[in-house]
Amino acid sequence: MLTQLQTKRLITARSLADKFNVTTRTIYRDIKTLEQAGVPILTEEGKGYTLMEGYKMPPVMFSESQANALILAEQLVLKNKDASFIRDYTEAIDKVKAVLRQSEKEKANLLADRTRFEQNINRERNSNNISQVQYALTNFYLMSIDYINENNKTSNRIVEPFALISTTENWLLIAWCRLRNAFRYFRLDRITKMKVLPEKFEQHKMTLQEYFDKFY
Known part of the structure; x- marks a missing residue:
């Protein structure tokens, strides 16, 4: 739930309930639990919940399957024709790899090395905007x-x-x-x-x- 609160400026109890397939009553209870644990959650009446500006969560850890999905997406991005998009995404993936455990990092690097989409490396880049x-x-x-x-x-x-x-x-x-x-x-x-x-x-x-x- 903390991850979901960080993804948007405002998020409603209904959208959280739909995301986790629970009732809004459960969401209200969980929000209260997080508040009691010291998480600065602000409520905007009629709009939803938001985290207090400046609050930082501990580094997010990725599961092996989540990391693999991001590595696979990187190979798709390499097919793109915009150089700046490729640069920004690959730099972001490097940061993802940096927070992986060593064993997961080795698996991610192996997957990146062993995954290719046809003609995805040497395609012409026709924009950089x-x-x-x-x-x-x-x-x-x-x-x-x-x-x-x-x-x-x-x-x-x-x-x-x-x-x-x-x-x-x-x-x-x-x-x-x-x-x-x-x-x-x-x-x-x-x-x-x-x-x-x-x-x-x-x-x-x-x-x-x-x-x-x-x-x-």
Whole structure:
């Protein structure tokens, strides 16, 4: 339950009950037990529970099957065409390996060495932008991009990043384009220059599914 409380800023008793297949009454009792044990859980009436800012849990230990799942996912990530995404994920996996027990670490390294997906190592990397885009998207910063369209014409756009979509060949950025005054798709491999601007924009109040329902 502590792990679940750390994954989101707010989490409801109902979602916790569904996660662990118990009643909300059980969740209320368990929350009270954690509070009595000194865990600083805050309750926002009508919204849910959150951990006090700054509270740190002891290092999370992974089971062997959980660690193996992450190692397997790393091989899938290596098929991706964005270099920054691959770099960030492999660095994160290194940190996961660092907290494994020695026996688990050896097994994880063996699995990584013995697992391959077809053509996953030497594929061409055609973008290096995902890390910057993710940062701008989650912090609501405007971005300035130089973009080459399908007619090979370059234009500068100021965009409000909204979502990222992975296709079989490319990453697509969905963003509000201030030049066109509308949402547009941008292939990351066609962005020749990118800069995260210090100016913030107002968050678009819809989910990705709501975007699809509205525009498609």
